[in-house]
Amino acid sequence: MPSVSALQKLSSQVRRDIIRMTNSAASGHPGGALGTADFLVTLYFEFMKPDPKGFTTDGIGEDLFFLSNGHLSAVWYSVLARYGYFEIKELGTFRKLSSRLQGHPSIHEGLPGIRIASGSLGQGLSVACGAALAKRLNKDNHLVYCLVGDGELDEGQNWEALMFAPDRKIDNLVAIVDYNGQQIDGPVKNVLDLGNLKAKLESFGWRVLEMYGNDIQDIIKMLRIAISELHKGKPVIIMMTTHMGFGVDFMLDNHEWHGVPPNDEQAKQALSQLPETIGDY
Amino acid sequence: MHQYINTGSKDTRSGFGEALLELGKQNPDIVALCADLTGSMKMDAFAKAFPDRFFQTGIAEANMMGVAAGLTIGGKIPFTGTFANFSTGRVYDQIRQSIAYSNKNVKICASHAGITLGEDGATHQILEDIGLMKMLPNMTVINPCDFNQTKAATLSAASYKGPVYLCFGRPKVPNFTPADEAFEIGKALILNKGMDVTIFATGHLVWHALEAGKILEDQGFTADIINIHTIKPLNNSAVINSLKKTGCAVTAEEHMMNGGMGDSIAQLLVREYPVPMEMVAINDTFGESGKPEELMKKFGLDAEHIVLAALQSMARKEQFAAKYAH
Incomplete structure (x- = not known):
């Protein structure tokens, strides 16, 4: 089991990957990717621990992760590569012609670790519900995780899924809302206010937890609690507070870094704030 | 027939x-x-x-x-x-x-x-x-x-x-295909063999195409009648082989002309075997309330309209042949 400091080192490296990938592609979405690096590293290395070499789309006998807000692809690709799904040098092909690392996650090009395309928002939670139901039918006790953005909750399909999962007692599912309060056009509050999200989720029948997604110790603690709350007849959802652009001071909490890559100068400045810990790709 | x-x-x-x-x-x-x-x-x-x-x-x-x-x-x-x-x-x-x-x-x-x-x-x-x-x-x-x-x-x-x-x-x-007939995705079914025109039909229009075949026969024409149950992938060879024999086509479907089965066949023919073709389909309009059979008649999706389209397609074939002969 990796120590917290080992996970922190990995997160720093993943953040470097995100900066270097988006800079090299001159496109991509660094803000949310940086904000969720700690969570995704912890989820894969501390909790899911899948077998990267025995990857199958069906994923029977292992935990599954779905990224509904597919524009965070850079962080997912980095974590998958660092976990051993494919060679880290492939990260350099991100968003470039003939790459398996498409702008948004896809299975079309056969990248291991990914089971469905995402990016057109609002679809992942439904998919995760289906995958969780398949696990139930298969008597497979492994879990399904799904990350959705808070801005993404504008999409109505989420609310269909949010109604469906408790009704079906899908209690092998942990949904995580990246609660960073930012979306493309500005703060979520100004674009389309989510109101009292916790009350809404609870009234829909979810077990709602809160955690701070830029503190690995808190992530470990709360994911353990989340897992202990499963198999009790309710799906679990975690409102995960994060900071967009976490780790790079000039990107922090700034919605303008949602979908803008750093230029060479900005990348240099960002990398100076993110220690290279286990080696750049 | x-x-x-x-x-x-x-x-x-x-x-x-x-x-x-x-x-x-x-x-x-x-x-x-x-x-x-x-x-x-x-x-x-x-x-x-x-x-x-x-x-x-x-x-x-x-x-x-x-x-x-x-x-x-x-x-x-x-x-x-x-x-x-x-x-x-x-x-x-x-x-x-x-x-x-x-x-x-x-x-x-x-x-x-x-x-x-x-x-x-x-x-x-x-x-x-x-x-x-x-x-x-x-x-x-x-x-x-x-x-x-x-x-x-x-x-x-x-x-x-x-x-x-x-x-x-x-x-x-009408339920008329054999209960034990094998269904192969992508394989068109030849329901009737003829020489003068090919009618490609899908869905509810297949029965109407068979009715149209009888009317045409009474008028002295024989039709290949082909059931295109799979629109994609289209059975290209079945389409072209029939048209090599008959030289003109009618498509019939309960769908918009744009994007339907006829549209797929037209694309194939333009590229590979251009022949006169008429389309029985709904042409760029929305539907309306009514009984199914009333609507089929009003929107021209029936045997009568397939026959008219077949006569038109055959006439165009003759015109082309005459023009070509000169």
Whole structure:
């Protein structure tokens, strides 16, 4: 089991990957990717621990992760590569012609670790519900995780899924809302206010937890609690507070870094704030 | 003219329902989802027999498509059920990303396709569904013609790996294809052999095409009548081989001209074997309320209009031949 400091080192490296990938592609979405690096590293290395070499789309006998807000692809690709799904040098092909690392996650090009395309928002939670139901039918006790953005909750399909999962007692599912309060056009509050999200989720029948997604110790603690709350007849959802652009001071909490890559100068400045810990790709 | 006997009119959707129940018994990986139309979709027998494998999603089609895509991850073979309008237009992006682009083994089963949905009117009569679905890479598109063929097509879709759009209808229509006829996805069926014109028909229009064949015969013409039950992939060789013999075509379908079966055949002919062709289809207009048979007549989707189109196509063939001779 990796120590917290080992996970922190990995997160720093993943953040470097995100900066270097988006800079090299001159496109991509660094803000949310940086904000969720700690969570995704912890989820894969501390909790899911899948077998990267025995990857199958069906994923029977292992935990599954779905990224509904597919524009965070850079962080997912980095974590998958660092976990051993494919060679880290492939990260350099991100968003470039003939790459398996498409702008948004896809299975079309056969990248291991990914089971469905995402990016057109609002679809992942439904998919995760289906995958969780398949696990139930298969008597497979492994879990399904799904990350959705808070801005993404504008999409109505989420609310269909949010109604469906408790009704079906899908209690092998942990949904995580990246609660960073930012979306493309500005703060979520100004674009389309989510109101009292916790009350809404609870009234829909979810077990709602809160955690701070830029503190690995808190992530470990709360994911353990989340897992202990499963198999009790309710799906679990975690409102995960994060900071967009976490780790790079000039990107922090700034919605303008949602979908803008750093230029060479900005990348240099960002990398100076993110220690290279286990080696750049 | 080969004689086809109506063994008793039935709705095509009941063929789907029967097949789904059979599949449920055969294969524990078959699951079904429905968006609050279980009775209309004839899915109640499956729901009753296999409650653990039936998922009522409520009137939430977008979620239903996503849940279906998710169920394939784990090896399930989901059949989604709702009307054609809500199976396609309403959920196009969900199908596009989570099913077609992701190449998921989901069977999108759509009833009440076309104008014969009837009295509910244009809001529910989608005439664009085949076009929408055939444009998606990875998607197979099937439109069977009667109860027996719908049943066979449903069974066949289950053994095919990949996304399938299977559309069928609401009204009782003649059931005339053999109950034991093998259904092969992508293989057109030659229902009658003739020399003067080829009629390509799909769905409810196949029976009307056979009726048209009889009328043409009375007028001294013989027609190849080909049932295009699979619009994508199109059986190109069957289309072209017939036209090499007859030299002119008519297409007949209960769908918009843009994007339908006729559109697929026209594209093939323009590229590979240009011959005169006429299209019996709905031309850039919405439907309206009425009884199915009244609507078919009003919108020109019947034997009479197929005959007129065939005469026109044959006349153009003659004109071309005359022009070419000079």
